[in-house]
Amino acid sequence: xxxxxxxxxxASVLLSTSVMAQALVEREFIKPVKKVSKYTAQKVDFGxxxxxxxxxxxxxxxxxxxxxxxxxxxxxxxxxxxxxxxVSKGTLVRNTFTDVVSPLSGNISLLLxxxxxxxxVSDETxxxxxxxxxxxxxxVVKVKEGQDLIEASKQLKASGLVKVAKIEVLxxxxxxx
Numbered sequence: 001x002x003x004x005x006x007x008x009x010x011a012s013v014l015l016s017t018s019v020m021a022q023a024l025v026e027r028e029f030i031k032p033v034k035k036v037s038k039y040t041a042q043k044v045d046f047g048x049x050x051x052x053x054x055x056x057x058x059x060x061x062x063x064x065x066x067x068x069x070x071x072x073x074x075x076x077x078x079x080x081x082x083x084x085x086x087v088s089k090g091t092l093v094r095n096t097f098t099d100v101v102s103p104l105s106g107n108i109s110l111l112l113x114x115x116x117x118x119x120x121v122s123d124e125t126x127x128x129x130x131x132x133x134x135x136x137x138x139x140v141v142k143v144k145e146g147q148d149l150i151e152a153s154k155q156l157k158a159s160g161l162v163k164v165a166k167i168e169v170l171x172x173x174x175x176x177x
Contacts, residue, residue, distance in 0.1 A: 045150060046153060046167055048095055048097055049093040050094050051084070051093050054079060054083055054084075055069060055078065055080065056077075057076075057077060057091075057092055057103045059075060059076070060076040063076040063078050067080075070101075077101060087149045087150050088143060088147070089103075089104060089143075095169075095171060102170055102171035102172075103170050104169055105168040105170050106142050107130055107141065107168040108143070108166065109164075110164065110166075111137055111164040112138070113160070113161060114137065116137075116162070118132040118139035121141065121159070122141065125141075125152065125155055127142065127152060128141060128143075128144060130142050
């Protein structure tokens with residue numbers, strides 16, 4: 001009988017010690033899981049890019065130091081009071097996936113439909129031809145002074161002359177670490 005009581009007491013002491021040790025480990029070493037906020041999709045202007053209408057890209061030498069957001073070489077990204085209205089060469093865009101701000105080149109890369117020439121596209125849309133690659137359906141056009149890149153891209157797609165029209169962004173895609 002004494003052996004039976006002794007084994008029950010020993011088992012209960014060991015069990016309670018195990019429970020106390022587990023509670024201590026959970027409290028000391030296991031951190032509470034932070035709640036992750038739900039991803040909200042950002043509204044984009046074209047592709048995966050959003051036009052930064054409150055930022056401009058100017059040389060560092062003429063930029064006011066209190067308005068500089070960041071610098072890239074001799075150029076500075078500066079906050080402006082008057083929002084950008086015309087999306088053209090040099091307009092800044094933010095990649096919604098990488099959150100990198102980059103300027104636009106002012107060019108639109110095209111994949112022409114079969115039997116359509118780049119000159120035909122230029123005549124119909126008023127865009128200037130930068131280059132056409134012989135033997136392919138690839139071409140590059142640019143907007144003229146006063147033309148909006150996004151509107152020109154939409155016009156190209158609506159014309160039925162091109163399969164794909166992509167606005168060129170001067171973004172560094174690969175970085176060495």
